[in-house]
Amino acid sequence: MKISLYTGGFVQTNGYLVETPDGNLLIDAPQGVTDWLAQRGMRVDDVLLTHQHYDHVMDAAALKAQGARLHAFEDYSTELTLEKPARSSGMPIAVTPFEIDQHFVMTEPLRIAGLEIALAHVPGHSLDSVTFHLVGHGVLFSGDTLFAGSIGRTDLPGGSTEQLLGGIARHLMTLPEETRVFPGHGPSTTIGEEALNNPYLD
Numbered sequence: 001m002k003i004s005l006y007t008g009g010f011v012q013t014n015g016y017l018v019e020t021p022d023g024n025l026l027i028d029a030p031q032g033v034t035d036w037l038a039q040r041g042m043r044v045d046d047v048l049l050t051h052q053h054y055d056h057v058m059d060a061a062a063l064k065a066q067g068a069r070l071h072a073f074e075d076y077s078t079e080l081t082l083e084k085p086a087r088s089s090g091m092p093i094a095v096t097p098f099e100i101d102q103h104f105v106m107t108e109p110l111r112i113a114g115l116e117i118a119l120a121h122v123p124g125h126s127l128d129s130v131t132f133h134l135v136g137h138g139v140l141f142s143g144d145t146l147f148a149g150s151i152g153r154t155d156l157p158g159g160s161t162e163q164l165l166g167g168i169a170r171h172l173m174t175l176p177e178e179t180r181v182f183p184g185h186g187p188s189t190t191i192g193e194e195a196l197n198n199p200y201l202d
Contacts, residue, residue: 001020001137002018003057003139003182004017004019005099006033006036007030008030009031009055010031010055011020013030013056014183014185014186015027015030016182017037017044018113018134021108021114022114023045023113024042024044024045025045025046025048025112025115026046028047028049029060030065031055031059032059043068044068046066046068046070046112047070047071048072049072049130050075050130050131050141050142050143050145050184051126051128051129052077052080052081052126053126054086056143056184057076058095060096061095062096064098064099064101070100071100071102072128072130073103073112074103074128074177076099078095080093081160082193083095085156105119106120114134115135118133119132119133120133120172121167122165122167122171122172123160124145124163125145125151125152125153125154125159125164126144126152126159129144130143130157131171131172133175133179136167138180139179139182140172140180140191142172142181144183145167145168145183146184146196146198147186147189148181148183148186148189149189149197149198150163150198150200151198151201152164165200173195176191178191
């Protein structure tokens with residue numbers, strides 16, 4: 001398995017290309033990732049959305065048009081993408097609407113591209129936030145729930161600090177400390193590093 005990082009868009013959002021012998025998948029769809037994949041001569045079969053805030057889904061429709069299947073917790077919604085609040089703050093945001101191919105079934109792992117991915121619904125930053133734990137690989141894609149030295153914003157519509165911290169404690173900090181964490185923004189970290197040094201976590 002190989003993981004490659006793309007970072008782009010208005011707020012420097014991370015997207016992760018995961019290559020396996022059984023297929024390629026993408027974690028999130030930030031603006032510009034479609035062109036980045038094309039430049040690498042890559043295509044993806046599946047796109048897993050950690051949540052639908054605009055910066056994570058700007059290229060979702062373009063990827064779907066190329067044949068990728070979109071996976072998410074809920075259907076596309078402007079309430080989830082936060083396009084209107086972004087535009088009201090002066091950002092020229094316009095997400096092309098898209099249709100979800102498969103909704104996550106939270107009671108069982110997602111098996112895709114030869115991987116077993118444990119899903120956890122961790123709201124608090126957004127109502128639809130989901131994290132992806134690659135069982136057997138020691139890898140967690142945390143979206144905007146947990147960052148290196150920080151946590152996701154909770155002052156946005158649908159946000160709750162109490163809910164986010166509770167979900168992190170229950171679903172993320174119970175993972176092995178050596179688990180590598182790949183967040184939606186900023187550098188990677190580990191569960192152990194965050195347990196020791198993240199000022200938001202007890």
